[in-house]
Amino acid sequence: MAARHPLSCAARLREQAGTEGQSVERTAAAIARCCEVSLLRAHRLARGWTLQQAVDAYRTMTQGTPGAARVDQDQLGIWEKNPTRRPRAQTIDLLCRLYETSAGGLGLSGDYTPAMNPQTANPRTAGAGHHPSTPGALQPAADALDQVLDQTRHGVDRTLARASVSPVQLDLLEERLLDLRRQYLVTAPIPMLGQILPELDELQMLAAERQPATVQMRLSEMTATLATLATLTADALMKLGRLRQSRAWYATARAAADDSTNTDLRARVRAQAAMLPYYYGPLSSAVTLSREARILARHRPGPTAAFAAAAEARALARNGDAARAREAIHFARDAFDRAPDGDPDDAFAFPERRLLLYLSGALTHLGDTREADRVQSRALTLYGDHPGIDPALLHLEHAICLAREQHLSEACRLATAAYLELPSAQRTDIVGARAHDVLAAVPARMRTTPSARELGEALALPTGAG
Structure with missing residues (x-):
């Protein structure tokens, strides 16, 4: 350069x-x-x-x-x-x-080029002898070309859509949103937010403009899409430990979902929202949200019903309600077995590896270490080389099981490796919280051992939440 x-x-x-x-x-x-x-x-x-x-x-x-x-x-x-x-x-x-x-002038969006006589100078620029002109005068620099091309295309799209948003534009927007849901599984939270927020802005602009009835109906249906994006935003903020903002975004997601006619989405958003109180409390809220999700999905056997039941099982187990947790585990397995196969690379799907991740949490809290080990091994096999936070959480839960079986050094070494092998951008507060659970499972008198000290030192490193 x-x-x-x-x-x-x-x-x-x-x-x-x-x-x-x-x-x-x-x-x-x-x-x-x-x-x-x-x-x-x-x-x-x-x-x-x-x-x-x-x-x-x-x-x-x-x-x-x-x-x-x-x-x-x-x-x-x-x-x-x-x-x-x-x-x-x-x-x-x-x-x-x-x-x-x-838009072309700044490479952003909006247009406030003043329609004025060339001799009329703005007080802020009169000293330079300049006056505004139309966007057609733009001659972009080479290093800004991509930026200008993208923004100019956006301006053209918006011009074409002033009277109506075309079905093709809505289809393309939905394609981009599906792509975001796939990227979400392998992208760190902060860069993911950078991709989600502009799409939210565009969707709001489209929905705010007056459209013909048929288009407005389609945009109303896309409120469900707004709920999806808000949920992904809330989830990313939760992983970063930004709890106040995450709660607010989950509330927005629930409001958007409830405004739609999609009952499955209403259940899905609640099951997803239960993750925040599951990790950070209060557990009673996690139980309530996941139970609401299961009730909403009870007449629709499918991935969402399995997700809701698995989320409830995990929350109940952590809350000490073993009997109802085991009942929810059975319900989750049954609902999953009857569900059609979905796209495993979609963040809003619920493939087997995600089911097993939730069951791992439930079984770990129930103290059923043998079954938890089997579930964790199967889940990690399904994740394979798939990067991200979920496999790290599985390793950490396996470490908790090892600690409870008194394999303390092995547990600490596994937790340290799982934590440090994550890219720094994905070493967020939610992973740190689960790694601290491993350390908490080690008896206080044993926390001075080399492996326990090494885990403590790893957890003292800066996280990727900044």
Whole structure:
């Protein structure tokens, strides 16, 4: 990559543009092309603003604007340097207003290009002798080309959809969402959130626009999709240990699911939401949510019914209700046996390996270590080389069983390996909590042994939650 040009290069282009009467839009494009910077940064440089001046202008403009994001120099600099770190939809709108440009102009979205006489200058840019122009003046830099292509395509799609969202567009959106559900199984929480949130923004934009009745009906059906994305967001936040935000997103997911006519989805979201109180308490909430899910799914034998029963079994076992836990295990196995095969690479499917993960938790808490060992071995075989948090949780539960059978050194070594072999981005709070359970299963007098100390030192390392 070429070295970054000094600020004097942008100043020279800005001065030249003022002499030739070029617009801010053309000046920004020239700076982006010559200095190899993002279009967002180029627009700031085209006005001769420092980061602080841009932030000050943004804050002045957004005074009294409900919900306006608080932007500082660091955050604006991140957006300028990393095109994959996109602001939220409302902030993109505000940046378009600030720089008086369009989607192509910033490589984001929104259009506030002012329709004014070329001689009418904006007070913020009058000193440079520039005036705004149309998006057609854009000449993107090579390093920003992908960004511009994506945003221009999005702008074209939205233009075509002003009167109606086409069935093809909705089909493509559903395809992207299915792809996200597949990626979720192998992607660390933080980058996954970076992929989910823009899709949520787009879905909200589509649903907010007035559409013909047939399209609006389809969008109403896609409320179920909104519930799915909200659930994945809540789950990712839970894995990161961001409990307040996770609870809020699970509540949003349940509201969206309840607003749909999809009973299976209502059950699925509740079963998924039960994971948060299962790991972090209160356990009574985990039991209640999973039981609600099982009741909703009781007349629909299938993956969701198996999921709900397995979640209830795990919560009951951890809560000390052995008899009802074993009853729920039997129900989960029966429902799974009668369910059709699903896509094992879909985060909203419930393949055998996921069933066994839940049964592993239930059997571990019941103290049935022999059956838990059998279930864990089968599950790990099914996961194979599949990366992610679930296999690590299975190893950690096996370590808990070993500790309860007094194989303390082996338990600690297995837990340490399972924890440290995860990529740092996936070594999140939820994994750390389960690894601490292994250490808690070791008698206090034995926690000074080398293997126990090694596990404790591993758990003291920073997690991937930051």
